[in-house]
Amino acid sequence: MRLRWLVPTVYIIFLMLPIYWLINMSFKTTNEILGGFSLYPRNFTTASYVEILTNPVWYNGYLSSISYVVINTVISVTVALPAAYAFSRYRFLGDKHLFFWLLTNRMAPPAVFALPFYQLYSAINLFDTPWAVALAHCLFNIPLAVWILEGFMSGVPKEIDETAYIDGYSWPRFFVKIFMPLIASGIGVTAFFCFMFSWVEMLLAKSLTAVAAKPIAAVMTRTASTSGYELGLLAAAGVLTIIPGALVIYFVRNYIAKGFALGRV
């Protein structure tokens, strides 16, 4: 029993190791990385970070990634709110089938949609803009958002809606003033998942952009192939890519448990 701590500790070390190694590498020079094995940086350097934060090619990658992710999250949640409300409150012809069909959208690999989107966006001059990626990501984020939000909304008794109508609230006013505060945690969880899926999705993001709106993931792969193995730089870029996700997780950590409890996440 005294060794009870052993298994979790080993497990956590096992999980943290790649992240530590990435951070470790990011503070080394490329020569040191290629030169031999070391557990910590011998010649500690922040040159990689300075390069990323000063070179527009690099930091624009972050900016465009963040912009399409934010646009996508806002669109997804805004569109999903009324849709989820309809699914949770009204019975209409084929509602259950439609609801399930929404989920099946997540089953198709994004690659399937890359070509039609490419062709479509080129035709309407959306190609290589953050909007192209943001809209493409709606394809799987809106169904997800509807699915999660519906769970939270169905947890609110319908009588609250009716009481508000009886009190004299119009639907929009009721929705914003009474209903949204009640499902605030649900909106938080939904936004988090939209953010995450959009942030890690690479294939559509890469194929729908060329130069102007190139996402950070694309910048990383291209740099690696053109100027040899800039491993220190790549590691630093990797660390910076993890940070936004970690930040968002930190803020919604308490709500995610609730989302899991509802069985919708």
Place this chain on the structure above:
Amino acid sequence: MLELKNVSLAVGAENWIDDVSLALSKGTLNVLLGPTLSGKTSLMRLMAGLDRPSSGSVWFDGQDVTGVPVQQRNVAMVYQQFINYPAMTVYENIASPLRVRGADKKHIDAEVRRAAELLKLTPYLDRTPLQLSGGQQQRTALARAIVKNASLVLLDEPLANLDYKLREELREELPKVFAETGAIFVYATTEPHEALLLGGSTATLNEGRVTQFGPTIEVFRKPNDLVTARTFADPPLNTIVLPKKGAKFSLDGGADLPVPVELADIADAAYTIGFQPHHLSLRPPVPGAKALRARVQVTEITGSESFVHVEFGGSRWVMLSHGIVSLEPDETVDVYIDPRHLLVFDMDGNAVRVPDRKAA
């Protein structure tokens, strides 16, 4: 005046509300009495305008309001579940209908404090509803209904989920509180004694139909039919089917029962005889009453009174006796039906004879 004219509500193939016509006048207390699923809530939702009837119309003060959305009707409703806005304080909860209406701050504050005082919520105004006990939550909902000053107040089993003492207290307070406003007051309940305590008028509901509507005592004493009598009886109405022949009711097994003088003039036929538990007793209520040999099934003792469940010729009856009556199961006892208080129904369930108050 609220009028329902031949209102029906069909959900799928079922009729939740079946051809209901009612007229409720201003300043009256009306009780909707019926078992669960009898349509009380559905009927209230139709009155409020939350649902639209499948057929028929709803009139308010001589105007057809059938399709008018609930926001534009001056109604208030309190549900059996404690429904408040969890994200707002108690103060904001009570103020909400006035805020929506755009009343000025001073007026709102005065009204909220008055209602809170009335329902003893003043110390809790800054809390949120979920930090209150069930009774306080329900009083918050009631306070919101009061400040609205609605012309139609619908209370759907508002006290069902409250503890006993609070229920007694609120049941007394509520009618007074709303009586001042001159509103039409509708109160749904499953409990006959609650209807009797509230007084006013009662509409008994059964399977989506209003079986009788009139002054509460009147409906209780003189039901139009067996269904109403059963709805308005707790413990359940005792019944027995007896064929009348001349001056005798014949019983199973060849015995017979003299027909009481009050019923001497009804035609010879089979009748369903109903009587309340307190009209069944262990001692002859009138000289010469016929004893019936019944078998005791179970005795429930509340302290001041005892409910003895007995079985007689296949019928199961409940007898209400004062004090503590100790009878063992399977014991045989002589019981007496008070012939002055019989409800007589024909085999279609229509009342043939109900006790006359003067004669009793």
